[in-house]
Amino acid sequence: MEVLARLANLPGALPGACAQGLIWGIMAIGVYITYRILDVADLTVDGSFGTGGAVCVMALLSGYNIWVALLLALVSGLLCGLVTGLLHTFMGIPAILAGILTQLSLYSINLKILGKANQSINVDKYDLLISLRWVKEWALHNPVFMVILITAVVIAILYWFFGTELGCGIRATGSNPHMSRAQGINTNFNIVLGLMVSNGLVTLSGALLSQYQGFADVSMGRGAIVIGLAAVIIGEAIFGRIFHNFALKLVSVSIGAVIYYIVIQLVLTLGFDANLLKLLSAVVVAVFLAVPYWKGKYFSKPVSKKVQKEDETHA
Amino acid sequence: MLDIQNISKTFNPGTVNEKTALNNLSLHLNEGDFVTVIGGNGAGKSTMLNAVAGVWPVDTGKIMIDGTDVTRLSEYQRAKYIGRVFQDPMTGTAATMQIEENLALAARRGKPRTLRAGITKHEREEYRELLKTLDLGLEDRLTARVGLLSGGQRQALTLLMATMTQPKLLLLDEHTAALDPKTALKVLTLSAKLVAEHHLTTLMITHNMKDAIKYGNRLIMMHEGHIIYDVSGEEKKQLKVSDLLAKFQTASGDEFANDRMMLS
Numbered sequence: 252m253e254v255l256a257r258l259a260n261l262p263g264a265l266p267g268a269c270a271q272g273l274i275w276g277i278m279a280i281g282v283y284i285t286y287r288i289l290d291v292a293d294l295t296v297d298g299s300f301g302t303g304g305a306v307c308v309m310a311l312l313s314g315y316n317i318w319v320a321l322l323l324a325l326v327s328g329l330l331c332g333l334v335t336g337l338l339h340t341f342m343g344i345p346a347i348l349a350g351i352l353t354q355l356s357l358y359s360i361n362l363k364i365l366g367k368a369n370q371s372i373n374v375d376k377y378d379l380l381i382s383l384r385w386v387k388e389w390a391l392h393n394p395v396f397m398v399i400l401i402t403a404v405v406i407a408i409l410y411w412f413f414g415t416e417l418g419c420g421i422r423a424t425g426s427n428p429h430m431s432r433a434q435g436i437n438t439n440f441n442i443v444l445g446l447m448v449s450n451g452l453v454t455l456s457g458a459l460l461s462q463y464q465g466f467a468d469v470s471m472g473r474g475a476i477v478i479g480l481a482a483v484i485i486g487e488a489i490f491g492r493i494f495h496n497f498a499l500k501l502v503s504v505s506i507g508a509v510i511y512y513i514v515i516q517l518v519l520t521l522g523f524d525a526n527l528l529k530l531l532s533a534v535v536v537a538v539f540l541a542v543p544y545w546k547g548k549y550f551s552k553p554v555s556k557k558v559q560k561e562d563e564t565h566a
Numbered sequence: 567m568l569d570i571q572n573i574s575k576t577f578n579p580g581t582v583n584e585k586t587a588l589n590n591l592s593l594h595l596n597e598g599d600f601v602t603v604i605g606g607n608g609a610g611k612s613t614m615l616n617a618v619a620g621v622w623p624v625d626t627g628k629i630m631i632d633g634t635d636v637t638r639l640s641e642y643q644r645a646k647y648i649g650r651v652f653q654d655p656m657t658g659t660a661a662t663m664q665i666e667e668n669l670a671l672a673a674r675r676g677k678p679r680t681l682r683a684g685i686t687k688h689e690r691e692e693y694r695e696l697l698k699t700l701d702l703g704l705e706d707r708l709t710a711r712v713g714l715l716s717g718g719q720r721q722a723l724t725l726l727m728a729t730m731t732q733p734k735l736l737l738l739d740e741h742t743a744a745l746d747p748k749t750a751l752k753v754l755t756l757s758a759k760l761v762a763e764h765h766l767t768t769l770m771i772t773h774n775m776k777d778a779i780k781y782g783n784r785l786i787m788m789h790e791g792h793i794i795y796d797v798s799g800e801e802k803k804q805l806k807v808s809d810l811l812a813k814f815q816t817a818s819g820d821e822f823a824n825d826r827m828m829l830s
Binding site (some may be wrong): 412414415416418419420421422425426427429430431432433434435436437438 | 619641642643645646648650652656657658660661662665667670671672674675676679680681682683684685727738772
């Protein structure tokens with residue numbers, strides 16, 4: 252009975268979970284760009300997510316317009332990606348380590364930007380784009396609608412960008428760097444560019460979250476990479492077989508993040524110890540990452556006769 | 567067209583693994599030369615091609631392509647002048663991208679990549695026609711991922727990609743070695759056809775001495791990082807495998823025994 256009574260609270264918590272999931276979904280799309288397209292695990296995000304929040308809140312507190320604040324947050328992300336990219340390509344540091352170095356240094360930088368561990372921003376005094384407070388209102392400024400709108404714009408721009416010559420170069424770099432160089436693609440430049448685009452999305456997402464929750468915190472990005480990976484993996488597990496179009500794949504990442512937050516909400520509602528949440532996230536992501544590997548190793552089916560024949564006739 | 571002047575390359579200098587892969591190598595190719603390259607394992611054949619392609623900088627010497635000094639240019643910058651096909655069919659194409667996207671990437675080799683469309687409608691039609699010439703049925707699978715193709719199909723596609731922009735130099739690095747004999751013959755025939763059609767200056771490494779004699783107008787044999795035998799024209803046409811084996815023994819004082827060249 253106690254469980255049922257707790258579950259009754261869930262519907263009330265759902266809009267909040269959706270809003271949070273959508274906001275983190277934009278970050279997850281950034282993770283998708285590095286992890287899936289560029290084939291680099293970029294750990295910068297744990298730091299840059301907080302940078303986005305910090306820059307946005309401090310810009311607003313300094314009296315800048317909300318759009319200027321978002322733009323500044325976006326630019327700060329481009330810079331974060333540029334640093335990791337240069338550490339990796341120009342200084343020859345392995346990508347994971349380059350990301351960790353940037354992430355660590357960003358902790359200090361975030362502290363410097365904020366001036367202290369956290370800064371709050373009052374929705375009554377500042378003209379915010381989204382806020383937790385409006386999450387149950389049936390209006391455009393409801394964060395759920397607003398973030399869906401922003402996500403749609405982001406996906407549209409990315410869809411266009413990765414279809415251009417430049418975007419195709421980034422995809423080729425991630426798919427086969429050797430071939431890319433042989434085809435005249437500057438792979439180092441493309442890795443840096445991809446990291447910049449990715450972190451731009453991450454800081455944008457951080458900026459939105461800081462408005463949503465009404466404060467920015469130096470460690471608000473801790474574990475972001477895991478949430479991003481979880482969203483990517485959940486999205487692929489559910490929609491991988493039906494979504495083949497690039498834009499739809501990005502949509503599935505966003506939905507993956509929403510599902511992640513709904514599940515977290517559900518687990519919390521059922522009385523799970525909130526202190527163990529990060530452990531739970533890590534375990535879930537580890538298992539999901541292992542499944543395709545196990546599938547290939549222990550459950551691989553022999554190639555079907557039909558496919559073999561087709562190959563022979565085409566060879 | 568290609569002018570290699572006294573290049574040397576030593577890997578892992580100053581360590582126990584030190585290996586002089588290229589030793590003061592010079593080679594001049596005239597426009598339209600189709601040169602086959604043979605030599606034992608570790609002779610420096612692939613190293614020479616990689617030096618020309620700019621995979622890493624050479625220690626000494628100079629490389630000119632059509633009068634341009636490319637010695638200091640990086641791999642992607644040299645790609646403007648060079649088409650390449652590799653031994654491993656996986657290397658030459660982007661497996662997760664579509665056939666048409668791979669072709670579009672190759673079509674833009676040597677041109678600045680901008681925010682224009684990565685592939686246009688007009689190009690798609692062009693590629694369909696181009697793929698028809700392969701006669702592999704790929705013209706109906708323009709949007710299929712290259713990872714789904716067989717090794718032979720991928721090598722044929724890589725050949726198209728390497729030659730479609732009329733490169734000044736075509737580098738074929740044992741590009742049929744990983745294929746079964748029947749497919750290898752198809753790909754070789756296609757290579758010879760494309761080279762003739764576009765009148766391409768070509769360097770082709772092969773470990774098959776019959777192929778080395780059959781294709782091209784010139785043959786070079788490498789050993790320990792330099793060229794030990796260079797033959798062209800009528801003299802090359804008269805060559806036999808036994809001649810090459812004898813040549814190798816006298817020039818190097820070595821035997822081909824146990825080397826995989828014996829097997830082919």
